[in-house]
Amino acid sequence: MPSEMILLLGVNHKTAPLAVREQLAIGQGGKSYEETLQELQKLDGCRECYLLSTCNRVEIIVVVQENAVLENAGRADIESRIVPLLFGNTVAPEHYQDYLYIHRNIDAVHHLFMVATSLDSMVIGEAQILGQLKEAYRLATEGKGTGPILNKLLHKAFSTAKRVRTETLIGASAVSISYAAVELARKIFGSLDTKSVLLIGAGEMAELAAEHLVSQGVDKVVVANRTLSRATSLAQRFHGSAVSLDALTDQLEQVDIVISSTGAPHLILHKQEMKAIMRARRNEPIFFIDIAVPRDLDPALNELDNVYLYDIDDLHQVVELNKSEREKEAVKARRIVDEETANFQRWLDGLAVVPTIIALRKRANDISQLEIEKALGRLPHLTLEDHQVIEKMALAITAKLLHAPIAYLKDEEGCKERHDEKVEMIRTAFGLEEK
Numbered sequence: 001m002p003s004e005m006i007l008l009l010g011v012n013h014k015t016a017p018l019a020v021r022e023q024l025a026i027g028q029g030g031k032s033y034e035e036t037l038q039e040l041q042k043l044d045g046c047r048e049c050y051l052l053s054t055c056n057r058v059e060i061i062v063v064v065q066e067n068a069v070l071e072n073a074g075r076a077d078i079e080s081r082i083v084p085l086l087f088g089n090t091v092a093p094e095h096y097q098d099y100l101y102i103h104r105n106i107d108a109v110h111h112l113f114m115v116a117t118s119l120d121s122m123v124i125g126e127a128q129i130l131g132q133l134k135e136a137y138r139l140a141t142e143g144k145g146t147g148p149i150l151n152k153l154l155h156k157a158f159s160t161a162k163r164v165r166t167e168t169l170i171g172a173s174a175v176s177i178s179y180a181a182v183e184l185a186r187k188i189f190g191s192l193d194t195k196s197v198l199l200i201g202a203g204e205m206a207e208l209a210a211e212h213l214v215s216q217g218v219d220k221v222v223v224a225n226r227t228l229s230r231a232t233s234l235a236q237r238f239h240g241s242a243v244s245l246d247a248l249t250d251q252l253e254q255v256d257i258v259i260s261s262t263g264a265p266h267l268i269l270h271k272q273e274m275k276a277i278m279r280a281r282r283n284e285p286i287f288f289i290d291i292a293v294p295r296d297l298d299p300a301l302n303e304l305d306n307v308y309l310y311d312i313d314d315l316h317q318v319v320e321l322n323k324s325e326r327e328k329e330a331v332k333a334r335r336i337v338d339e340e341t342a343n344f345q346r347w348l349d350g351l352a353v354v355p356t357i358i359a360l361r362k363r364a365n366d367i368s369q370l371e372i373e374k375a376l377g378r379l380p381h382l383t384l385e386d387h388q389v390i391e392k393m394a395l396a397i398t399a400k401l402l403h404a405p406i407a408y409l410k411d412e413e414g415c416k417e418r419h420d421e422k423v424e425m426i427r428t429a430f431g432l433e434e435k
Helices: 018-025 033-041 066-070 075-087 093-099 106-116 128-142 148-167 177-189 204-215 228-237 245-252 271-280 299-303 316-378 384-410 416-429
Strands: 004-012 046-053 057-065 101-104 196-200 220-225 241-244 257-260 286-290 307-311
Touching: 004 018, 004 075, 004 106, 004 148, 018 057, 033 046, 033 075, 033 128, 046 128, 046 148, 057 075, 057 106, 057 148, 101 106, 106 128, 106 148, 106 316, 128 148, 148 316, 177 204, 177 257, 177 286, 177 307, 196 204, 196 245, 204 220, 204 228, 204 257, 220 228, 220 245, 228 241, 241 245, 245 271, 271 299, 299 307, 316 384, 316 416, 384 416
Parallel strands: 196 220, 196 257, 220 241, 257 286, 286 307
Antiparallel strands: 004 057, 004 101, 046 057
């Protein structure tokens, strides 16, 4: 019988450097989310699809009917069709294997649950990834990419994440990339009480950074954004001031710390520009943290005296400091992920026997109906009430005879191979082989 396979392909902060990830995050090889989703849906045998793109990972999940696509060429065929959609023209084909991970079926389920619970994040316990998963799911459903399997899988991922948050302390003192950036600034400067901070960009990452900075007691917060109204709104929350990006140079001459997180597709500050600014600062030290993907700041800034630049990959060192404190709770969380993965496997196994149960009931009902008609044809003297009694009796006998084999099929004991054996046995015993 044709079976369906869950296939997950992706790259993340563990497998691909920032230079590769920022190319992918721009728009899937030059295509928009919607365009990539539409191309996935056109793949032969693709039943359902989902796409996640964040600063630290790009992942595609598809549900494919194995026999329809893989009958002759094997699984490498579907992979060769999907991988170009993931990388486009940004990475040479010979380098795919350097960055790409591929998970199938229950391994794909387990990986998704690890992502949803933040156990696969750069910062274990951060809450942002769950919101990103939900937003990607909204887009996938609007694009009619998901179906019964992915709908169940994604909702199960969300509930698993909620269970981990409820049953463990992994979310206590949870940190995000923006918090890690602030921690790095605090370790370098010591107290931030007298420091001034410039946030370039007024999006979610900038807002999170501002929250953490204020909690650390910074003296002054300035928000620079392309849309001044958005900068003003964010600055007012933290009793700071707002400027447009046109005033960026003036602000860089005055502040101590700069956290940049715009959505610009290109660098917004180059080495040569910073040279002039450093002269105006009389070479006073300045600390940059670039948490944007693609990067906002020229990596060559680090070549200037008293200019210190860290990007999102550098923050991994800060993150490492939190691992020992979180590992105990992460162990509990992994047990929950393993348990929920097993629960989902049982649901998948149950789903696999549904066509056989339907076929078995149809076969039994067809035989029962045929024999009822034969019997009633030989007994023309019976009343309508007699007909109904005989029909009810036949249906009752059929239901009782089917109870044991259906219960046998639904039994969740054993592995997938055991379920496959049971399905094959019942189909053979009851003559349900496909013609």
